[in-house]
Amino acid sequence: MGSAQRRRRRRALLLLLPAAALLTFVFYLPVGTALLAGFRDEAGYSPARFVALLTDPYILGLLRFTAWQAFLSAALSVAIGVPLGYLLANRSFPGKSLAASLVMVPFVMPAITVALGFLIMYGVNGWFNEVLAGLFGFKVRVLHTLWAIVLAHAFYNGPLVARMTQGAWERLDPALEESARTLGAGPFAVFRDVTLPAVMPGILSGAVLAFIYCFMSFPIVLSLGGARYSTLEVEIFTLMRVLLDYEMAAALAALQACVSLLFAYIFLRLEGRAPYLFASARARRARPVGGRIRDAWLWALLAALTVFFVGPMASIVAHSLTDPAGGVTAGAYARLMTAGHDFHLGAPPVRSIQNSLRFAALAAAIALVSGASFVYATVRFVGRRLPFLETLSLAPIAVSSVALAYGLSVAFRGPLQVVPQDWRIPLVHAVLAFPFVVRAFRPVLQGVDARLVEAARLLGAGRWRAFVDVELPMAATGLLVAFALSFGLSVSETTATLMLARPDQVTMPVSVYRFLAARDFRSASAMAVLLMAVTGGVFWLAEMLAAWLRRRQGGTAHAS
Amino acid sequence: MHREPPAGAAPAAKEPGPGGLPGLALIDLHKRFGPVAAVDGVSLAVAEGELVAVVGPSGCGKTTLLRLVAGLEQPDTGRVLIQGRDVTDLPPERRDVGFVFQQFALFPNMSVAGNVEYGLKRRGIPRAERTRRVQEMLAMVGLAELAHRRPDQLSAGQQQRVALARALAPRPRTLLLDEPLSALDAAIRVRLREELRETQRRLGITTLLVTHDQEEALAIADRVAVMHAGRLEQVGTPWELYDRPQTRFVAGFIGRGNFVDGRVAGDVIDFGPLGRVPKAAVPGAGPLPDGPVQALVRPEAVVLQWPGAPAAGAAREEAAAAQGPAGSALVAAAVIVDVIFGGERSLVQLAVHGRPWIAAVFGAAVHAAVRHVGRPVTLRVPPAALRLLPPA
Numbered sequence: 001m002g003s004a005q006r007r008r009r010r011r012a013l014l015l016l017l018p019a020a021a022l023l024t025f026v027f028y029l030p031v032g033t034a035l036l037a038g039f040r041d042e043a044g045y046s047p048a049r050f051v052a053l054l055t056d057p058y059i060l061g062l063l064r065f066t067a068w069q070a071f072l073s074a075a076l077s078v079a080i081g082v083p084l085g086y087l088l089a090n091r092s093f094p095g096k097s098l099a100a101s102l103v104m105v106p107f108v109m110p111a112i113t114v115a116l117g118f119l120i121m122y123g124v125n126g127w128f129n130e131v132l133a134g135l136f137g138f139k140v141r142v143l144h145t146l147w148a149i150v151l152a153h154a155f156y157n158g159p160l161v162a163r164m165t166q167g168a169w170e171r172l173d174p175a176l177e178e179s180a181r182t183l184g185a186g187p188f189a190v191f192r193d194v195t196l197p198a199v200m201p202g203i204l205s206g207a208v209l210a211f212i213y214c215f216m217s218f219p220i221v222l223s224l225g226g227a228r229y230s231t232l233e234v235e236i237f238t239l240m241r242v243l244l245d246y247e248m249a250a251a252l253a254a255l256q257a258c259v260s261l262l263f264a265y266i267f268l269r270l271e272g273r274a275p276y277l278f279a280s281a282r283a284r285r286a287r288p289v290g291g292r293i294r295d296a297w298l299w300a301l302l303a304a305l306t307v308f309f310v311g312p313m314a315s316i317v318a319h320s321l322t323d324p325a326g327g328v329t330a331g332a333y334a335r336l337m338t339a340g341h342d343f344h345l346g347a348p349p350v351r352s353i354q355n356s357l358r359f360a361a362l363a364a365a366i367a368l369v370s371g372a373s374f375v376y377a378t379v380r381f382v383g384r385r386l387p388f389l390e391t392l393s394l395a396p397i398a399v400s401s402v403a404l405a406y407g408l409s410v411a412f413r414g415p416l417q418v419v420p421q422d423w424r425i426p427l428v429h430a431v432l433a434f435p436f437v438v439r440a441f442r443p444v445l446q447g448v449d450a451r452l453v454e455a456a457r458l459l460g461a462g463r464w465r466a467f468v469d470v471e472l473p474m475a476a477t478g479l480l481v482a483f484a485l486s487f488g489l490s491v492s493e494t495t496a497t498l499m500l501a502r503p504d505q506v507t508m509p510v511s512v513y514r515f516l517a518a519r520d521f522r523s524a525s526a527m528a529v530l531l532m533a534v535t536g537g538v539f540w541l542a543e544m545l546a547a548w549l550r551r552r553q554g555g556t557a558h559a560s
Numbered sequence: 561m562h563r564e565p566p567a568g569a570a571p572a573a574k575e576p577g578p579g580g581l582p583g584l585a586l587i588d589l590h591k592r593f594g595p596v597a598a599v600d601g602v603s604l605a606v607a608e609g610e611l612v613a614v615v616g617p618s619g620c621g622k623t624t625l626l627r628l629v630a631g632l633e634q635p636d637t638g639r640v641l642i643q644g645r646d647v648t649d650l651p652p653e654r655r656d657v658g659f660v661f662q663q664f665a666l667f668p669n670m671s672v673a674g675n676v677e678y679g680l681k682r683r684g685i686p687r688a689e690r691t692r693r694v695q696e697m698l699a700m701v702g703l704a705e706l707a708h709r710r711p712d713q714l715s716a717g718q719q720q721r722v723a724l725a726r727a728l729a730p731r732p733r734t735l736l737l738d739e740p741l742s743a744l745d746a747a748i749r750v751r752l753r754e755e756l757r758e759t760q761r762r763l764g765i766t767t768l769l770v771t772h773d774q775e776e777a778l779a780i781a782d783r784v785a786v787m788h789a790g791r792l793e794q795v796g797t798p799w800e801l802y803d804r805p806q807t808r809f810v811a812g813f814i815g816r817g818n819f820v821d822g823r824v825a826g827d828v829i830d831f832g833p834l835g836r837v838p839k840a841a842v843p844g845a846g847p848l849p850d851g852p853v854q855a856l857v858r859p860e861a862v863v864l865q866w867p868g869a870p871a872a873g874a875a876r877e878e879a880a881a882a883q884g885p886a887g888s889a890l891v892a893a894a895v896i897v898d899v900i901f902g903g904e905r906s907l908v909q910l911a912v913h914g915r916p917w918i919a920a921v922f923g924a925a926v927h928a929a930v931r932h933v934g935r936p937v938t939l940r941v942p943p944a945a946l947r948l949l950p951p952a
Contacts, residue, residue: 136879168860173663173665175661175662175665176667176668178630178652178659178661178665179661179665179726180631180667180678180682181631181651181652181653182630182631182632182652182655182658182659182727182736183653183655183678183679183682183726183727183730184653184654184679184682184683184730185653185678186651186653189649189682190648193678194665194667194669200671288796327839413733444634538766555782
């Protein structure tokens with residue numbers, strides 16, 4: 001008995017090892033060292049600078065604006081994400097499976113691409129304003145206003161809220177709503193008394209997550225907000241890269257991390273609540289969006305969502321194909337394929353595509369191995385929630401990416417020198433993707449009944465064999481989604497790559513960035529299109545593979 | 561006796577219950593899901609205060625039928641009448657029905673009392689009255705002290721009682737039960753089904769119950785409707801269904817039995833090696849034309865004779881029955897394969913001409929049967945016990 005327990009503990013620790021190593025060496029130590037600089041002065045360490053920040057009216061104003069724009073962005077994300085989540089969970093409509101498999105693509109688009117799409121679409125002479133002028137005879141100024149920031153943030157986070165709303169809605173047992181109907185509740189009362197309490201935790205955790213992202217947002221604010229708007233992250237960037245005031249930047253990053261970690265903790269608390277109580281005994285049947293008057297608003301909603309999400313992306317595609325002399329041309333793509341090394345761009349564009357794919361594959365593999373074994377150890381060997389450990393695993397999304405990149409650039413020159421050049425960027429991307437792997441894989445593994453493993457072991461399978469034969473096939477779809485998400489996040493990661501990559505390590509978003517800096521909008525658009533194609537393609541492939549796996553298993557994965 | 565299967569249900573719809581208008585009337589309901597006809601022309605009348613159980617194998621459309629009554633599905637064609645009022649076009653919340661779901665569907669975000677109170681609230685009943693009614697309902701199901709618990713803190717049996725109290729609290733005109741006992745353990749299931757029956761009788765509420773468990777249906781229903789592939793095969797009292805099944809499906813689904821093939825020829829029915837009996841001696845055989853028939857023999861109608869009993873050798877008697885003029889009973893030589901002990905009644909498994917038969921034995925005969933396992937016996941079936949079925 002004692003030896004069996006020792007073996008269990010040894011296995012759990014062994015499984016936790018990759019995650020612990022990754023997070024400690026590539027995240028906590030470098031970031032911790034960087035942030036500690038904020039508390040250092042001549043006499044040693046003191047919280048003086050940190051306290052001073054909290055009484056500085058300029059910093060408080062920044063904090064207020066950062067929180068305000070994050071709040072507005074989260075609110076708009078909810079306003080967009082909840083109806084989208086409703087449609088995905090409850091209705092069927094033309095193109096739904098495509099929409100469902102590509103819904104997370106905006107979330108992993110690099111900020112620079114989103115900014116580019118918004119510039120082309122919402123600019124004073126962009127087609128959005130041209131259409132407005134043609135229909136109603138007026139234009140609106142979107143760019144360089146607070147609304148540009150908020151809209152772009154909602155473009156990112158709306159899908160996130162949609163996914164979480166959809167998840168909660170799909171879990172809700174339809175019999176609960178039906179029993180309320182038979183007890184005399186009309187559709188509105190059912191929504192208020194049953195549906196809303198069931199989906200609210202999902203919506204709220206989506207909103208809190210959206211708030212965290214928008215609170216940390218940096219390239220969007222910088223590129224779409226114009227000079228008038230600055231957030232904490234922009235200020236950290238300015239202090240660190242322009243004013244070279246590392247101590248001040250570090251103190252500010254520490255302040256920012258405190259706020260976002262607080263929200264991360266709230267997020268985890270919300271997530272642990274209610275939705276499982278409403279868990280379903282039978283699947284929801286998706287009703288088609290029909291031709292009746294009552295469904296007219298849904299069609300309008302679908303059209304608006306399509307314009308909102310597809311518009312900026314389509315704008316980039318269209319722009320990449322326009323010929324400055326008029327007409328359509330693939331010239332920009334041809335230039336990408338043939339251009340060589342350039343002073344502005346660094347490595348040739350083809351090389352940057354290769355880099356992106358190689359880094360992403362490596363990063364996704366590292367994130368998957370460490371994230372999945374972390375989840376496996378906590379779900380199967382610990383068996384209860386560990387809020388502290390989970391908050392720690394979530395921390396990479398709650399810490400300033402500028403501070404992370406700075407800490408790492410110091411560390412890679414110092415104690416982490418032993419890490420080979422080609423592994424550095426994938427490791428950083430793996431750290432950033434780690435929380436997503438954990439979030440995507442945990443619910444799937446929890447859905448696999450532990451008794452199936454016991455049954456396999458009683459039939460003579462060893463622990464490893466049981467994992468390979470029973471759990472792996474049933475959890476494979478969750479792993480695929482996690483892989484696609486990690487891959488997409490790595491391909492689109494810009495801030496850390498920009499600060500860490502050597503000239504020959506340029507990736508696709510960095511290349512977009514450089515093209516823009518060189519005022520070559522068409523090449524930037526063409527590169528952005530390839531980038532979207534890569535991330536969209538990975539999501540689509542993952543979805544196809546998952547569907548194929550589900551078919552092959554004949555739906556057994558849903559039986560438990 | 562020999563009616564067309566679907567028509568077996570139709571006449572019932574025209575017979576109102578003792579109180580005049582039926583409490584619930586279904587008229588020619590149809591519902592398709594894509595290519596599947598889930599409910600395919602069902603008519604049924606449930607008298608005021610009556611409990612009708614719809615029983616059938618899973619996938620036969622019985623739950624869909626219940627959902628059509630509740631308004632949770634819309635029929636393609638057909639009408640639903642509650643106390644004579646056409647409710648087909650009304651949404652569920654205005655049909656005044658109580659519904660108990662298979663997994664109970666208690667609101668997890670409300671207490672037990674909150675669940676029971678919910679329907680009263682939606683009907684705008686004043687608070688004082690609501691509180692009184694909730695207490696009354698919880699006392700009725702014996703859960704008064706658990707009023708402030710959350711549903712997930714209750715056992716399955718307690719959850720079932722709360723679901724029933726919740727459905728009954730607004731005093732609906734009709735009670736609909738969808739497999740209300742299937743989520744419970746066997747022991748508690750029998751107790752709760754008696755409680756359910758008693759409550760239903762006391763309140764006198766018109767009730768439609770859906771179950772796959774024929775034993776449960778026979779035990780508590782006033783009448784049972786057997787559903788198969790979207791149609792009602794037969795509607796009748798438990799005894800009628802057991803004693804006079806009108807289709808092969810009903811005969812096989814309700815109770816157990818032996819099936820024998822025969823042929824009507826003139827005024828006798830020839831059952832091959834089992835012998836021939838006069839047509840006039842078999843109930844309901846009168847109007848049958850010449851041709852093949854199938855008969856059902858319930859286990860308790862099979863009479864076993866041990867060797868050494870007064871009768872002559874079984875083989876000789878059987879040969880005489882098969883070749884001679886129509887005899888007084890079907891007779892066959894059989895071998896006892898096994899005896900399944902069942903307390904007051906045991907089942908004897910027999911082999912008759914290579915085919916399995918079962919017979920019921922009572923009291924001291926059980927002991928005799930056990931002693932004769934593996935040995936030949938004589939089997940007799942009086943013609944009055946034969947139940948003719950339409951040819952399969």
